[in-house]
Amino acid sequence: MRRELTPLFFLLLGIGMPACKEKKKTTPISPKRGAAKVDAYIIKPEAYTEVIEVPGSVIANEVTEIHPEVSGRVVYLNIREGQYVSKGTVLARIYDGDLQAQLKKLEAQLKIAEVNENRAKQLVDIQGISKQDYDNSLLTVKNIEADIALIKTEISRTVVRAPFNGRLGLKAISPGAYVTPATIIATINQVSTLKVDFTVPEKYTGKIAVGQMVDFTVEGNRNKYFARVMATESNVAVTNRSLTVRATVTGNTSGLIPGTFAKVKIGFAPNTSAIFVPTQSVVPTARGKQVILVSNGSALFSDVETGIRDSSRVEITKGLKKGDTILVTGVMATKPDSKVNIDKIIN
Numbered sequence: 001m002r003r004e005l006t007p008l009f010f011l012l013l014g015i016g017m018p019a020c021k022e023k024k025k026t027t028p029i030s031p032k033r034g035a036a037k038v039d040a041y042i043i044k045p046e047a048y049t050e051v052i053e054v055p056g057s058v059i060a061n062e063v064t065e066i067h068p069e070v071s072g073r074v075v076y077l078n079i080r081e082g083q084y085v086s087k088g089t090v091l092a093r094i095y096d097g098d099l100q101a102q103l104k105k106l107e108a109q110l111k112i113a114e115v116n117e118n119r120a121k122q123l124v125d126i127q128g129i130s131k132q133d134y135d136n137s138l139l140t141v142k143n144i145e146a147d148i149a150l151i152k153t154e155i156s157r158t159v160v161r162a163p164f165n166g167r168l169g170l171k172a173i174s175p176g177a178y179v180t181p182a183t184i185i186a187t188i189n190q191v192s193t194l195k196v197d198f199t200v201p202e203k204y205t206g207k208i209a210v211g212q213m214v215d216f217t218v219e220g221n222r223n224k225y226f227a228r229v230m231a232t233e234s235n236v237a238v239t240n241r242s243l244t245v246r247a248t249v250t251g252n253t254s255g256l257i258p259g260t261f262a263k264v265k266i267g268f269a270p271n272t273s274a275i276f277v278p279t280q281s282v283v284p285t286a287r288g289k290q291v292i293l294v295s296n297g298s299a300l301f302s303d304v305e306t307g308i309r310d311s312s313r314v315e316i317t318k319g320l321k322k323g324d325t326i327l328v329t330g331v332m333a334t335k336p337d338s339k340v341n342i343d344k345i346i347n
Contacts (some may be wrong), residue, residue, distance in 0.1 A: 037343040038330040041322050056198030056262040062164055062190035069157040071180045079171035079186050085162045094158035103151045110144040117141045164192040189258050194249040196227050198264040199242040207268045216264040221255045255285035276313040281326050292327040299334045
């Protein structure tokens, strides 16, 4: 069945068509995106002295535990706790009565042997005895003299003496105690000269030199102390990849006690052409690190190697040179070879 178009239909159609044409004409066209505005940094080498802080320990110039050389009962003890003693001072005596008795016996035998040797010598001169008989009497004298020397050595080992000038610690025994060579009588420290031991990471081993000065502080003391490097360990420790360094404390040592923890600061030779850039300029990648160079208004990604860093800057050891311009802002949004517009230089 055919339907006839009503006048109302044509009226609505006439009104709608101009409206559609008008809407199509007023649709805005989005403008092309221009070059991004960014902040940049111009590379300028500068002088820089690297300073690191490492843990250390204050030690005495010489320190040892005092042990007796023989076992026995202590009959004399001369440990003045905390006092200074000179090298060779008698600190203890072990009972040696049996050795003294043996010494007296041998001395008596020696006198008789010497008389017999003297008589034999007179007889051999007049050919009263053979030369062999005289040699036997002389051998007896020599054997007894050797036995006496041995006994005297044993007696000397019963006397415990200070091995060097130093300060005694606390005594560990009392008079009358039975001791063995494993017994600790006391500890002695030579504190007239102090040292400080510390370790530096493996990468700094080539920068440590004998004669180099360091400074350090200790807990509970506001003084700053100074020390001069005297030697380093012959190898890097495999466990922590660090090198042990020993320095001699110079100047004032008051307030320092062996065994104290020390915070050691080491300053290395200054680098007159160090390159530092803002931390946010460095982009980490799967293969390393990059910065974005600006050349003729375009962004170029360049691989770099970094060194030390602080809260706001990082050292570039390879990949940049004087006069290069790098991006500081818009780093994450910038793509290779894209156009950039430098808004300001932040140096």
